[in-house]
Amino acid sequence: MMAEINNQSMSQHISLSIRGMTCAACVGRVERALGKVQGVAKASVNFATETASVESAADSSLNAEQLVASVHKAGYEAHVMSPEGQPSDEAPASWWSVWGAASVALALSLPLMLPMLWGQHDFWPAWWQLAVATVVQFALGARFYRGAWAALKDGAGHMDQLVVVGTTAAWGLSIWLWWQSAMGQGGHEGMSMPDAPAHAPMLYFESSAMVIALVLLGKALEARAKRQTTQAIRALQALRPDVVHRLGPQGEVDVPLAQLLVGDVLRIRPGERIAADGLITEGASHVDEALLTGEPLPVAKAMGQRVTGGSINGEGALTVKVTAVGAQTMLAHIIQSVVEAQAGKAPIQRLVDRVSAVFVPAVLVIALLTGLAWWWHGLPVDVALMRAVAVLVIACPCALGLATPAAIMAGTGAAARQGILIKDPQALESAQAVRIVAFDKTGTLTQGQPTLLALEVFGEPEAPSDAARKHALAVAAGLQAGSEHPLARAVGRAAASEGVQGAPARLVQAVAGRGVSADIEQGDEGWSAWRLGSTAWAREALAPMVLSQALEARLAHWSTQGASVSWLMQQAGGQGEGAWHLVALLAFGDQVKPGAAQAVASLRAQGIRTVLISGDNQGAAQAIGQALGLDEVVAEVLPADKAQHIRRLQASLKGPDGRSKGQVAMVGDGLNDAPALAAADVAMAMANPQGGTDVAMHTAGITLMRGDPMLVPAALDIARQTAARIRQNLFWAFAYNVVGIPLAAMGGLNPMLAGAAMAMSSVSVLLNALRLTRWKPDLAAKAR
Numbered sequence: 001m002m003a004e005i006n007n008q009s010m011s012q013h014i015s016l017s018i019r020g021m022t023c024a025a026c027v028g029r030v031e032r033a034l035g036k037v038q039g040v041a042k043a044s045v046n047f048a049t050e051t052a053s054v055e056s057a058a059d060s061s062l063n064a065e066q067l068v069a070s071v072h073k074a075g076y077e078a079h080v081m082s083p084e085g086q087p088s089d090e091a092p093a094s095w096w097s098v099w100g101a102a103s104v105a106l107a108l109s110l111p112l113m114l115p116m117l118w119g120q121h122d123f124w125p126a127w128w129q130l131a132v133a134t135v136v137q138f139a140l141g142a143r144f145y146r147g148a149w150a151a152l153k154d155g156a157g158h159m160d161q162l163v164v165v166g167t168t169a170a171w172g173l174s175i176w177l178w179w180q181s182a183m184g185q186g187g188h189e190g191m192s193m194p195d196a197p198a199h200a201p202m203l204y205f206e207s208s209a210m211v212i213a214l215v216l217l218g219k220a221l222e223a224r225a226k227r228q229t230t231q232a233i234r235a236l237q238a239l240r241p242d243v244v245h246r247l248g249p250q251g252e253v254d255v256p257l258a259q260l261l262v263g264d265v266l267r268i269r270p271g272e273r274i275a276a277d278g279l280i281t282e283g284a285s286h287v288d289e290a291l292l293t294g295e296p297l298p299v300a301k302a303m304g305q306r307v308t309g310g311s312i313n314g315e316g317a318l319t320v321k322v323t324a325v326g327a328q329t330m331l332a333h334i335i336q337s338v339v340e341a342q343a344g345k346a347p348i349q350r351l352v353d354r355v356s357a358v359f360v361p362a363v364l365v366i367a368l369l370t371g372l373a374w375w376w377h378g379l380p381v382d383v384a385l386m387r388a389v390a391v392l393v394i395a396c397p398c399a400l401g402l403a404t405p406a407a408i409m410a411g412t413g414a415a416a417r418q419g420i421l422i423k424d425p426q427a428l429e430s431a432q433a434v435r436i437v438a439f440d441k442t443g444t445l446t447q448g449q450p451t452l453l454a455l456e457v458f459g460e461p462e463a464p465s466d467a468a469r470k471h472a473l474a475v476a477a478g479l480q481a482g483s484e485h486p487l488a489r490a491v492g493r494a495a496a497s498e499g500v501q502g503a504p505a506r507l508v509q510a511v512a513g514r515g516v517s518a519d520i521e522q523g524d525e526g527w528s529a530w531r532l533g534s535t536a537w538a539r540e541a542l543a544p545m546v547l548s549q550a551l552e553a554r555l556a557h558w559s560t561q562g563a564s565v566s567w568l569m570q571q572a573g574g575q576g577e578g579a580w581h582l583v584a585l586l587a588f589g590d591q592v593k594p595g596a597a598q599a600v601a602s603l604r605a606q607g608i609r610t611v612l613i614s615g616d617n618q619g620a621a622q623a624i625g626q627a628l629g630l631d632e633v634v635a636e637v638l639p640a641d642k643a644q645h646i647r648r649l650q651a652s653l654k655g656p657d658g659r660s661k662g663q664v665a666m667v668g669d670g671l672n673d674a675p676a677l678a679a680a681d682v683a684m685a686m687a688n689p690q691g692g693t694d695v696a697m698h699t700a701g702i703t704l705m706r707g708d709p710m711l712v713p714a715a716l717d718i719a720r721q722t723a724a725r726i727r728q729n730l731f732w733a734f735a736y737n738v739v740g741i742p743l744a745a746m747g748g749l750n751p752m753l754a755g756a757a758m759a760m761s762s763v764s765v766l767l768n769a770l771r772l773t774r775w776k777p778d779l780a781a782k783a784r
Contacts, residue, residue, distance in 0.1 A: 562620020
């Protein structure tokens, strides 16, 4: 059972898989049935995914068995979904019934084609037509009678009622006409049967059989297409290995995945899938996380780094300590997010549901009026009735019911494969109307960790040599060797990238708020005292020294760039003796992420305004804004005030009438971004390898699974394309009924053609939605 408890409201959430729904009208019936259960606050049913999402009222318990029983009473099957949101496999389509009904229908229709093809006039006996048509009507078509009866008991309209009334009318009319002919009461010229008078009546057994065959075929194709829209979920579910290699007192033992516990140690061989989230305790390798994050290239992993269940180990063997299993893993959270997004309803779908609720009764009235009108105008009863049957058959709310959810399923699935998780359809619908994107700086547009931008050596009579620079870097690395400070790690990374080894150090001492001091070995010169620290500490030590204009210029330059400057100083003479002199300046800053400039350019090319809202100093924020070409930069903003700036941006989009002309999106990656994400119309949380994004991801409607800024315009692009598919589907679904029903009422369609058109309407809507499954971000051209 997939259930989660909200600590604030103590509400319970249960998801059910629903089987037996045949059209959009079923959605309303199931929702009403669930809503009658005591304790239910909200019930939402999705026709395309065949799922129901039920929330309880605050402080009330919800009984899953009662929910299942209420759905069964309404005439449908229901099952509680698994803890990880795994949809139950849909029952395979009954193709044998499709082929059986189609074979009988074609055999019954063959006599209509024989005179045209070969000039023959040998037809099936009426009793044989009755026998095979009855099998199709009441055996292969039994599902329609069951659905119609259940809907009738519930007092609701249903597509099955249209099929049952139409086909039963054609079947019953054929018996009536045959009986009249057998009683010698005449009839219309038509079929000639060996055991019937020369002028036998036209029978319509082939119409009833063909309609049932076509509806069954449409349902089978519909089920197959719907299954394709959930392939993203199934692909994610397939990432779990069945067996894992657990290390224990008995050595390496293969155990089922279900027996895995937090704290277990696993051996991951090269080429195997990682079973669960964990921490590498031994080994190094490259890990392919493409299906989880959309990252096309394998990521280097070493001891102490985290790995995610479902990713593929590369060339090296790894030992991993499990940190999360089951529903707590990242893979399970991703699957649950995709399932919930596909099971939810876009706001426009609720309007479609209301239309579908009155659709069937309206069609029954139109069909009745059609038959009476043609009979009143002098047509024979059987012809008038067939035109009414055509109206019943062609009118089907399935296409309306599938138009929105099918597009949402395909769009969210395609986005998930590219590392974009869309939590709900509301976020998807809002994203396509975004006109302003506000970014956090650190970890979103920048790497989120300080980098050594420059090391400038001073005190040399001429331009400092490369050797002098590397010596200064070696001293700085030696001073910082044992520190975990972010700036110390930046120095270590810079030294490692240049192949510089830290100088030997002793008597290392960290001075709070100042920096670090130590004795550094100088080769033949022995040991000397060094310091690496803040500007304030340097000014105290270098007080007698008059700062040169060149030095002041460099300090002003790095200040405008928003960089932090550390001073590397050496004491002249022995320890504790002599004055301090400046050796080098180290400038640290947060580098812009690859793709950030392209992402901003792509957004601007789409007419979207870009804004930076950062808590960093004005210099650092302005430097990033100028480098990326952002439209507006707001710096030195407290976390609580970021939401106020989001509301200011929202107000700027409102017209004189108070209506909004667009939506505001916020992109952030940390806890300090949560208030702004909550205030934005569209919240995008960007995953950060350094962690700290959990709150942001829970607040956001869209989660970007890797820290690539290009995913922002990509998310807006798939939202727009999905919204376009929804509009297209709804247009064709409404247009189909607007054109088809009058055409059938005027006699332009016989029941068989109406049945074929009805079946293809749903399939065409699904095929249009499935075009989204091939979507991939391709925004480079737009950025140019």
